[in-house]
Amino acid sequence: MSILNPNKPKILITGANGLLGQKLVEQLVEEGKFHVIATGKGECRLKGDGFTYVTLDITNPEQVEEVFDHLAPETVIHGAAMTHVDECELHQEACFLANVKATEYLIKAAERVNSHFIFVSTDFIFSGEDGNNPYDEEAEPDPVNFYGWTKLEGERLLRESKLKWAIARTVLVYGIANDLSRSNIILWVKSSLEQGKEIQVVDDQVRTPTLAEDLAAGCILIAENEATGIFNISGSDLLTPYDMAMETAEFFGLNKALIKRTDSTQFKQAARRPMKTGFIIDKARKQLGYEPKTFQAGIGILAKQIILARS
Ligand SMILES: NC(=O)C1=CN([C@@H]2O[C@H](COP(=O)(O)OP(=O)(O)OC[C@H]3O[C@@H](n4cnc5c(N)ncnc54)[C@H](OP(=O)(O)O)[C@@H]3O)[C@@H](O)[C@H]2O)C=CC1
Numbered sequence: 501m502s503i504l505n506p507n508k509p510k511i512l513i514t515g516a517n518g519l520l521g522q523k524l525v526e527q528l529v530e531e532g533k534f535h536v537i538a539t540g541k542g543e544c545r546l547k548g549d550g551f552t553y554v555t556l557d558i559t560n561p562e563q564v565e566e567v568f569d570h571l572a573p574e575t576v577i578h579g580a581a582m583t584h585v586d587e588c589e590l591h592q593e594a595c596f597l598a599n600v601k602a603t604e605y606l607i608k609a610a611e612r613v614n615s616h617f618i619f620v621s622t623d624f625i626f627s628g629e630d631g632n633n634p635y636d637e638e639a640e641p642d643p644v645n646f647y648g649w650t651k652l653e654g655e656r657l658l659r660e661s662k663l664k665w666a667i668a669r670t671v672l673v674y675g676i677a678n679d680l681s682r683s684n685i686i687l688w689v690k691s692s693l694e695q696g697k698e699i700q701v702v703d704d705q706v707r708t709p710t711l712a713e714d715l716a717a718g719c720i721l722i723a724e725n726e727a728t729g730i731f732n733i734s735g736s737d738l739l740t741p742y743d744m745a746m747e748t749a750e751f752f753g754l755n756k757a758l759i760k761r762t763d764s765t766q767f768k769q770a771a772r773r774p775m776k777t778g779f780i781i782d783k784a785r786k787q788l789g790y791e792p793k794t795f796q797a798g799i800g801i802l803a804k805q806i807i808l809a810r811s
């Protein structure tokens with residue numbers, strides 16, 4: 501496991517092959533303040549260089565201990581998780597292992613080397629039915645699906661640890677990266693309409709969709725400022741999935757007639773979704789200087805990346 505630059509503090513990213521992970525590595529390498537240790541299950545799927553890739557299955561406590569004892573990262577951004585919400589509902593043991601037990605292993609290993617530990621969490625810790633949305637950092641969690649419960653458990657383990665900790669909560673992340681394990685709403689709407697497929701989209705759930713680059717930038721601000729506590733790091737536009745689908749069709753000049761408006765009583769997924777979430781991001785704006793793109797600007801950035809990826 502070669503260390504590229506021992507003179508810089510080390511930042512370890514879990515789940516680096518994922519959407520957030522790839523954006524974190526890209527921005528951290530660009531900024532050059534840290535020696536970037538990208539970790540993930542199996543082979544590296546990241547493009548580019550300037551980082552060290554280490555295979556790390558976070559559900560393997562021996563691997564976690566070995567990597568942390570050897571590398572002793574000053575900072576950890578823990579984004580690895582089982583993120584397919586319906587799969588989490590249907591395979592709760594696997595979800596608990598990946599999202600709770602693995603987080604426990606990482607916290608214990610980080611306590612041995614005293615890392616600043618940043619945990620990426622979600623609006624799905626909230627019910628979305630308490631009338632308190634959009635939520636600030638003080639709101640009372642009350643998850644309505646198993647995935648949301650596991651992420652809240654991860655938050656609890658961290659808050660009860662001896663670590664210097666921070667929690668970056670986010671909402672409905674969209675973007676494009678290399679060889680992803682799951683899609684996201686913009687890509688799914690765009691590809692469905694391009695194939696001429698009719699889609700049913702709900703108009704009674706509310707989110708503040710978040711560009712993956714903005715989430716990464718927010719997590720990096722927390723790392724660079726050695727900030728502690730909970731920060732809402734999301735977009736600022738309150739939108740329904742139906743709004744998002746229509747704006748995506750508009751932007752890409754696709755057929756809006758294929759988007760059939762429905763609501764959550766008609767549209768059933770294996771796991772319940774919280775109805776109305778979305779975040780207030782004033783704390784991150786004031787304390788970190790965090791400022792997300794508008795949804796329109798975010799789609800524009802995504803469009804450019806799609807064209808680049810094709811060239
Ligand atoms: N996407 C969203 O809308 C939201 C995401 N979040 C949170 O943000 C974080 C990042 O999500 P996002 O980037 O979108 O999700 P992705 O699914 O793209 O990334 C998650 C990554 O975790 C990896 N992973 C899963 N299990 C393990 C394991 N056992 N060992 C090592 N790596 C593992 C996956 O590996 P592989 O690629 O090999 O499957 C994947 O690369 C997550 O913690 C998620 O809960 C919060 C709110 C919204």
Ligand SMILES: Cc1cn([C@H]2C[C@H](O)[C@@H](COP(=O)(O)OP(=O)(O)O[C@H]3O[C@@H](C)C(=O)[C@@H](O)[C@H]3O)O2)c(=O)[nH]c1=O
Nearest residue numbers: 583585622623624670671672673685700701702705741
């Ligand atoms: C697939 C689909 C989704 N939707 C709506 C439901 C939902 O509100 C929104 C997104 O649905 P999806 O199932 O694609 O995404 P979903 O699993 O809800 O995304 C979640 O991912 C995890 C990781 C999180 O942490 C959450 O913040 C959230 O982003 O779109 C439709 O209306 N029609 C559809 O056919």
